[in-house]
Amino acid sequence: MDSSSAAAFHAANAPKPVGAYPHARKVGNLLFLSGVGPREPETNQVKGLVLDAEGSIVQYDMEAQCHAVFKNVRAILEASGSKWENLVDVTVFLTNMKADFETYNRLYAQYFRDCQPCRTTVEVNALPTPIAIELKCIATI
Template identity: 70%
Template sequence: MSDVVRTQTAPAPVGAYPHARRVGNLLFLSGVGPREPHTNRIPGNVYDVEGRLMSYDIEQQCRQVFANVRAVLEASGARWEDLVDVTVFLTDMSHDFPTYNRLYADYFKGVDACRTTLGITSLPTPIAIELKCIAALPPATN
């Protein structure tokens, strides 16, 4: 069984892919960033008059990306507690990791998901964090 998940409760993907895909009892989320649903605004980003990114707030972006992951999970019939693996991409590991790690500990309290955090040079849009998640679900009933 394979089901594609698309939802209006999370920001639209920035490419030709679904929010998630269920294969058997596993749910694979596409990369989820911190854009706000319906507006595509990136919380905490500050731009100059010419539209260049001047600064960002990693705490605001973390809170939004966690909310977006939750929205995709719920649209898929999953719960936060179903997460089994989380891969996190940060564009400024040395600066942002302490804040992200503190918030992660709060949001993931009681969730025993495996986690990998990678420092990367950039993401396709002016975001500082993106999550790639896998959840384990109970068998689907038809």
């Protein structure tokens, strides 16, 4: 299948991508989401985030970021013709596994109680914007 037959989606109710890429791309019956963070679509802000003068993270609210990122994933899925229950694989990037895994894992279990896609969680040194969590997802359509 060539790239011209892979439909790209941009969700109006999700944060704008921070680069030249779509929110999602459909290939066959699969939907591949670009990395999704917890920025608020309306303001581009992250709830509970405090930055210093250099733009480094001083404080953040992991629970608020988890709720926001799951909301953004749902918005992109629905705008692309899929739904939460169609998720088959989720890769989660955390910037502080030791401090945040327990909160993230508890909230993840609540959101994915009835839908249990495959999951990989990794710690990364940084993400492209000052956030503590990002999800990369694959769903069916």
